Amino acid sequence: MATAHSKSAARIMIAPAVFVLLVWMLIPLCMTLYFSFADYRPMRGVFDAWIGFDNYIRFFTSSSFLSSLMTTLWMVGSILLITITGGVAMALLLDQPMFGQGVVRILVIAPFFIMPTVSALVWKNMFFNVDNGLFSYAYKFFGLQPFDFLSQAPLFSIVVIVAWQWLPFATLILLTAVQSLDSEQLEAAEMDGAPALSRFRFIILPHLSRAITVVILIQTIFLLSIFAEIFVTTNGAFGTRTLTYLVYQRVLESQNVGLGSAGGIVAVILANIVAIFLMRIVGKNLDN
Amino acid sequence: MSRAITPQKKIMWTAFAWAFGLLMFFPILWTFLTSFKTEAVAIADPPVWLFFDWTLENYADVQARSNYPKALMNSIAIAVGSTFLGILIAVPAAWAMAFVPGNRTKDVLLWMLSTKMLPAVGVLYPLVLLAKWLGVMDSRILLIVVLMLINLPIIVWMLYTYFREIPGEILEAARMDGAGLKAEILYVLTPMALPGIASTVLLNIILAWNEAFWTILLTTVDAAPLTAFIASFSAPEGLFYAKLSAASMLAVAPILIMGWFSQKQLVRGLTFGAVK
Numbered sequence: 097m098a099t100a101h102s103k104s105a106a107r108i109m110i111a112p113a114v115f116v117l118l119v120w121m122l123i124p125l126c127m128t129l130y131f132s133f134a135d136y137r138p139m140r141g142v143f144d145a146w147i148g149f150d151n152y153i154r155f156f157t158s159s160s161f162l163s164s165l166m167t168t169l170w171m172v173g174s175i176l177l178i179t180i181t182g183g184v185a186m187a188l189l190l191d192q193p194m195f196g197q198g199v200v201r202i203l204v205i206a207p208f209f210i211m212p213t214v215s216a217l218v219w220k221n222m223f224f225n226v227d228n229g230l231f232s233y234a235y236k237f238f239g240l241q242p243f244d245f246l247s248q249a250p251l252f253s254i255v256v257i258v259a260w261q262w263l264p265f266a267t268l269i270l271l272t273a274v275q276s277l278d279s280e281q282l283e284a285a286e287m288d289g290a291p292a293l294s295r296f297r298f299i300i301l302p303h304l305s306r307a308i309t310v311v312i313l314i315q316t317i318f319l320l321s322i323f324a325e326i327f328v329t330t331n332g333a334f335g336t337r338t339l340t341y342l343v344y345q346r347v348l349e350s351q352n353v354g355l356g357s358a359g360g361i362v363a364v365i366l367a368n369i370v371a372i373f374l375m376r377i378v379g380k381n382l383d384n
Numbered sequence: 385m386s387r388a389i390t391p392q393k394k395i396m397w398t399a400f401a402w403a404f405g406l407l408m409f410f411p412i413l414w415t416f417l418t419s420f421k422t423e424a425v426a427i428a429d430p431p432v433w434l435f436f437d438w439t440l441e442n443y444a445d446v447q448a449r450s451n452y453p454k455a456l457m458n459s460i461a462i463a464v465g466s467t468f469l470g471i472l473i474a475v476p477a478a479w480a481m482a483f484v485p486g487n488r489t490k491d492v493l494l495w496m497l498s499t500k501m502l503p504a505v506g507v508l509y510p511l512v513l514l515a516k517w518l519g520v521m522d523s524r525i526l527l528i529v530v531l532m533l534i535n536l537p538i539i540v541w542m543l544y545t546y547f548r549e550i551p552g553e554i555l556e557a558a559r560m561d562g563a564g565l566k567a568e569i570l571y572v573l574t575p576m577a578l579p580g581i582a583s584t585v586l587l588n589i590i591l592a593w594n595e596a597f598w599t600i601l602l603t604t605v606d607a608a609p610l611t612a613f614i615a616s617f618s619a620p621e622g623l624f625y626a627k628l629s630a631a632s633m634l635a636v637a638p639i640l641i642m643g644w645f646s647q648k649q650l651v652r653g654l655t656f657g658a659v660k
Contacts, residue, residue: 103486105484107480114492116533123510124506124507193397194401195394196398201405203405206412206640207408207409209594210594213600215411222628233430233431237430268647272651323600324597324600344505347509348509348512364503379490381658
């Protein structure tokens with residue numbers, strides 16, 4: 097039984113965590129908000145504390161904003177498509193009876209634990225490199241002209257790298273969901289003569305729908321802030337500049353803090369839209 | 385599954401699954417093999433698979449590179465430091481929310497999670513500015529604090545879900561037997577909570593070890609961990625595939641092993657209990 101005494105003790109125990117997160121949320125975010133209305137270019141010694149919405153107007157009307165938004169959408173969208181369809185297929189495959197299931201699962205999950213800079217550089221050099229990459233050797237083996245992935249299809253290359261990292265995550269979550277499926281229901285459907293495709297369409301997929309939604313939301317939040325993979329492969333060149341990368345460049349490379357901060361606020365708002373949906377699902381689950 | 389499985393079917397599924405598993409694992413396997421080759425063999429066309437003179441010289445070379453041991457120590461300090469600092473703050477909070485839930489507990493938990501959704505670029509410049517102002521730019525303590533803060537919501541959340549599985553009756557029984565708050569925590573809760581805390585520690589060391597936004601942008605030389613050390617290979621000179629592979633293996637091997645042990649916790653930790 098929670099007494100008044102234990103309640104106040106509980107409050108004291110929660111306080112440090114709430115306090116540090118509150119400080120972490122509020123101070124930097126307020127500073128960004130403040131800078132986003134200022135003309136602040138530290139390299140040139142410019143600081144004008146209030147220029148209204150000029151930064152936002154400049155950010156939205158610049159051609160780099162629209163292209164970075166499209167790049168972000170393409171990148172996140174295609175990675176989601178690959179990881180969700182691949183993840184459902186892999187999860188169903190891993191749920192089948194087989195020899196060495198545990199080992200296969202370990203093999204499939206491994207890429208998720210690889211440091212982003214490592215996976216990006218390994219793919220960039222040992223697979224995509226036009227002179228010495230394995231893909232070039234394969235092209236030559238089949239008598240084809242080697243293809244320079246990172247300069248000819250840079251967005252595709254980054255999508256491959258990041259999808260490889262996140263497919264294990266989707267697989268693992270969806271496998272957990274598949275395993276909670278009531279097998280009697282499937283057996284009954286099978287005995288009633290439902291073909292495999294209808295069993296998938298009408299029993300498995302509806303059962304997975306919530307897990308799929310969760311995977312989409314969580315991945316979207318992480319994918320919106322992809323950084324290292326772009327940093328070590330193309331450094332934002334060749335149309336791989338996402339919104340996150342554009343803000344990074346404005347803030348740290350060209351040191352236009354005002355403009356970059358406006359972009360940062362835009363990124364925060366976009367991420368929050370996704371977060372609201374995720375919170376709803378998580379919140380509902382807390383009640384049961 | 386109670387359905388009869390024909391051996392042929394099982395062999396077919398085994399072949400399929402192993403093929404996909406090996407395909408996913410192949411880049412790691414290839415990096416592993418390349419790390420034992422000489423640079424010339426590493427770029428041989430057609431590729432050499434297993435039959436070459438295995439050498440450890442790449443590992444020796446990487447170890448000898450002046451900044452590798454420092455990067456390793458930084459990675460360990462930052463990953464372990466931020467995790468334990470996080471645990472220190474999160475255990476009391478999660479304990480209180482799990483055992484003395486109030487009307488606002490759910491809101492607090494969800495609010496904590498929402499801080500995890502904050503995009504890093506949104507606070508990039510203020511953080512750089514604050515770090516410079518406090519004189520902690522490129523220091524381990526800065527990275528420990530920042531990574532603790534970005535992972536704190538996950539730590540609190542995981543601990544909360546573990547603590548909630550501890551039946552409250554046990555606490556009541558202990559209280560009836562006259563155990564005070566201190567005895568309750570020390571002798572009743574701690575032993576029951578330890579496995580959950582251990583899993584949380586493991587997953588968060590992995591997340592902190594692989595974090596590659598703040599660790600790259602807030603460090604230059606002194607506090608640069610392995611993520612930044614590996615990123616320095618993005619501007620290569622001469623032949624370097626074998627050395628890159630050796631450095632990569634050194635950076636990922638311990639985490640890969642820890643990761644395999646914490647697969648199950650991964651689902652719990654990264655879906656915030658939304659998938660069971």
